[in-house]
Amino acid sequence: MKLFRIFLTILIGIFIFGCSTKQPVFKIDQYVWPKESANPKFKAVRVIANSEEFPGKASSKNRLLQELVGDINVKWVDYRAIRIATDGRGKVYIAAPIAFKIQIIDxxxxxxxxxxxxxxxxxxxxxxxxxxxxxxxxxxxxxMEITEDKKVLWSYGRKVNDKDFEKLKAEKKFDVDGLYKDISDVLVYKNKLYVADQIFGRIDILTLDGKFIKSIKKVPAPTAIAIDPQTEDIYAVSKFIGKVFIYDKDGNFKGELLEPGDNIWALNFPNGIDFDSEGHIYIVDIASNGFKVYDKKGTFLYYMGAQKPSVYLGGFNNPKDLVIDDKDRIYVLDAPNKRVVIFQYLGELYKKGRRNMTVDEPMLRW
Structure with a gap:
């Protein structure tokens, strides 16, 4: 009997230890919207797309889609677009390099x-x-800085050709100011412009009139960049490495977040990053067909998508980028679906906005 008690105690101890060290199991049903169990903190605000994408839009069964598609005189959002930005005041800007154009949703x-x-x-x-x-x-x-009538106000830098690039690689010189090989993102924060080059592994900081300030060097293949509005730390996500790298406002390396992988909480092929007003990190993941939300410790909080290409509301088809404005509206560039989907994060800023709602918000549907 005594031996049995000892054996049982050991068995219980092994079980407790195993449970304490076991990786958490995420049930997809808990995170995929619009399942009821997801208890989402987002709501869809607008869908900007050609109405032909929504069969039966005029049907009484699709009143939600009628409301979401809205009254925009729509042409196609270009399926080749790769980056999105907004002034937060009524215009969304979409960059489509292969098409040699910018689209403006006004x-x-x-x-x-x-x-x-x-x-x-x-x-x-x-x-x-x-x-x-x-x-x-x-x-x-x-x-460069341009105007809507295509006037170039200033330009900085030039592209290094393949021959010179091979020479720089041989000499291990990737810190040549003013040379770019693959500009992957630009970001305006306060009175500075941040420029990421994922081949040179560098983030340049310029003034808003194109004057060079400094470089953050040896950044591992930065695909997209964002700045934490609370700490002003610089976050760079790499689609090739599947991690986020963090630098302070002076460019000093602070650490890294997240891991690559096929799991719902990991980074599969991340291509865009931004923050909401409460400091949550949003990352659009092409291969996961959606976007993911984390806290600043890297804890996985939420996933929006269907884990496969989808044309339905709440799903995406290899989304390329996202941006969040100063009212916590999330603009997702769902380019292969030829649309932009806009969500509202239901945080404290949203609640405050409800109390102080004005009529001069062309996008705002509280």
């Missing part, structure tokens, strides 16, 4: 219009609240 004029270029390939884009437009140019390897 909620005030209720239209989508194109800015077409002859030789400029806008591969990255960001805008200020007052409408200043900054782009990365894939063909010229430069970053």
């Amino acid at each position: 909620f005030i004029q209720k239209e989508i219009r194109d800015i077409r270029f002859g030789s400029i390939m806008p591969c990255a884009i960001d805008v200020t609240k007052d409408g200043r437009i900054f782009i990365g140019n894939r063909s010229g390897g430069n970053v």
Whole structure:
């Protein structure tokens, strides 16, 4: 009997230890919206797409879609688009480098219009609240400020050709100021412009009139960048490595977050990153067909998508990018579905907005 008690105690101890060290099991049903058990903290606000994507839109069974699609005079959102930005005041900007154009979704004029270029390939884009437009140019390897009538206000940098690039690789010189190989993202924060090059592994910091300030070097293949509004730390996500790398506002390395993998909580092929007002990290993951939300410790909180290509509301088809405005509206570039899907994060900022709602918000449907 005594031996049996000892054996039982050991068995219980092994079980407790095993439970304490076992990796958490995430049930997909807990995280995929719009399942009821997900208890989502998001609501869909608008879908900007050609109405032909929604069969039976006029049917009484699809009142939600009628409301979401809205009254935009729609042309196709370009399926080749790769980056999205917003001024948060009524305009959304979409960069489509292969098409040599920027698309503007204008909620005030209720239209989508194109800015077409002859030789400029806008591969990255960001805008200020007052409408200043900054782009990365894939063909010229430069970053520039432009106007909606295609006037170039300034330009910085140039593209290194393949021959010179091979020479730089041989000499291990990847810190040459003003040279770019693959501009992957641009970001405006306060009075500075941040430019990421995922081949050179560098984030350049410029003034908003194109003057070089400094570089953050040896950044592992930065695909997209964001700045934490609470700490001003710089976050760089890499789709090739499947991790997030963190730097302080002076460019000093602080650490890394997350791991690559096929699991729902891991990074499969991340391509865009941003923060909401409460400091949650949003990452759009192409291969996972959705976006994921984490806290700043890297704890997985939420997944929005269907884990496979989907045209239905709540699902995506290899989404390319996302951006969050100052009212916690989340704009997801669902390019292969030729649409932009806008969500509202239901946080404290949203609750405050409900109390202080005004009529001059062309996008806002509280």
